[in-house]
Amino acid sequence: MDIVFIEDLRIDTVIGIYDWERRIRQTVALDIEMRFDNTRPAATDRIEDTLDYKAVSKRLIAFVEAAEFQLVETLAERCAAIILDEFEVTHVKLRLAKPGAVRGSRSVGVQIERARS
Numbered sequence: 001m002d003i004v005f006i007e008d009l010r011i012d013t014v015i016g017i018y019d020w021e022r023r024i025r026q027t028v029a030l031d032i033e034m035r036f037d038n039t040r041p042a043a044t045d046r047i048e049d050t051l052d053y054k055a056v057s058k059r060l061i062a063f064v065e066a067a068e069f070q071l072v073e074t075l076a077e078r079c080a081a082i083i084l085d086e087f088e089v090t091h092v093k094l095r096l097a098k099p100g101a102v103r104g105s106r107s108v109g110v111q112i113e114r115a116r117s
């Protein structure tokens, strides 16, 4: 099966467990792989037949910018649920990174894979 992907989608949000983190906005970075059959849009050359990665990105930007979760796990789970519930995607792999959150590391975060039930 084919994939439509979004790489390094950077969004500012309130995220974290510490008091100081509740008062600032931090950047999270999303890498997303969405299972989608690309043969139809490839044949028709019509955006209406695609899984529109711009539409998915805009929806996630709006959601994440307004979110105020404590854990990256929760934010990742909610983003995956939006993709499965609102777009023609049956399987998604999503990596959510919090760059610079741990001194000495470039990034930390989670990776999940979810399928539509």
Ligand SMILES: Nc1nc2c(c(=O)[nH]1)N=C([C@H](O)[C@@H](O)CO)CN2
Pocket (backbone or CB within 6 Å): 015, 016, 017, 018, 021, 070, 071, 072, 073, 098, 101, 102
């Ligand atoms: N598994 C997780 N561990 C930690 C998280 C998290 O969301 N998931 N968050 C923090 C703090 O908010 C940290 O990012 C601040 O530097 C610590 N561990």
